[in-house]
Amino acid sequence: MDEGGGAFYGPKIDLKVKDVIGREWQVSTIQFDFNETRRFDMTYHGDDGKEHRPYMVHRALLGSLERFFGLLIEQYGGAFPLWLAPEQVRILPISEKQLAAAETLAETLRQSDLRVTVDRSSEKIGAKIRDAQMQKIPYMFVLGAREAEQGTVSVRSRARGDLGAMKVEEIVGKLCEEVASKAAGENTGSR
Numbered sequence: 001m002d003e004g005g006g007a008f009y010g011p012k013i014d015l016k017v018k019d020v021i022g023r024e025w026q027v028s029t030i031q032f033d034f035n036e037t038r039r040f041d042m043t044y045h046g047d048d049g050k051e052h053r054p055y056m057v058h059r060a061l062l063g064s065l066e067r068f069f070g071l072l073i074e075q076y077g078g079a080f081p082l083w084l085a086p087e088q089v090r091i092l093p094i095s096e097k098q099l100a101a102a103e104t105l106a107e108t109l110r111q112s113d114l115r116v117t118v119d120r121s122s123e124k125i126g127a128k129i130r131d132a133q134m135q136k137i138p139y140m141f142v143l144g145a146r147e148a149e150q151g152t153v154s155v156r157s158r159a160r161g162d163l164g165a166m167k168v169e170e171i172v173g174k175l176c177e178e179v180a181s182k183a184a185g186e187n188t189g190s191r
Contacts, residue, residue: 010034010055020075027063027071032056079136079158083179089116090137091153092128094144101148105141105168112172114179133158139175 012031016024033056036042043051062068072084082088089109093102102118109116119128125142132140141153147165155163155171 012058017071019071025063025067025071027068028059028061029063030057030059033058080138081182081184082138082175083182085136085138086115087117087135087137088114088175088179089139089141090132090135091116091118091141091143092125092132093118093120094125094142096122098143098145098148102143105143105153108168109172112176114172114175129156132156141171 010032012029014026015028016026018024036056037054043053046052072080076084080086091102091106091109093099099118099120106116106118119132121128123131129140129142136158138158140156140158142156143153147153150165152165152167153171154165157163
């Protein structure tokens with residue numbers, strides 16, 4: 001029952017969720033509409049050859065799309081889990097000498113359906129890390145001359161910091177598993 005609610009068309013089901021600070025929001029609704037088909041004089045011919053008036057069903061699976069995304073952003077404080085993050089990995093070359101290797105690495109990650117960008121700025125590595133951290137990128141791959149030569153990356157997690165050097169195949173496999181699990185994981189900023 002929805003005390004004080006007004007359903008003008010007919011019976012309906014509303015799904016309501018509470019946000020991180022306890023406010024209730026309607027996100028989905030499915031509702032029968034007995035009025036609109038009459039107002040528009042809508043009919044159809046049934047199997048019996050007679051005219052019948054249809055019933056209309058309104059549905060909004062996510063409610064207002066803007067409200068839905070607002071709730072998601074608020075829930076995670078902008079720090080989305082890996083599977084949901086628009087940018088999952090940012091590659092941070094130490095210098096422009098590693099840009100070609102960074103682009104090759106980015107293509108390898110994209111072939112595994114990971115969303116990745118390369119920081120092409122001339123900033124020092126500390127500034128690149130800070131920028132990626134502020135933008136809440138789940139993982140940062142630091143790529144210097146040694147890493148490029150050895151086929152490794154120095155992995156940084158937004159939530160757990162420096163995870164050390166890893167083989168590219170190893171970390172890509174781990175990220176793909178994390179994405180597939182759709183877990184909130186340790187790497188989120190959810191409150």
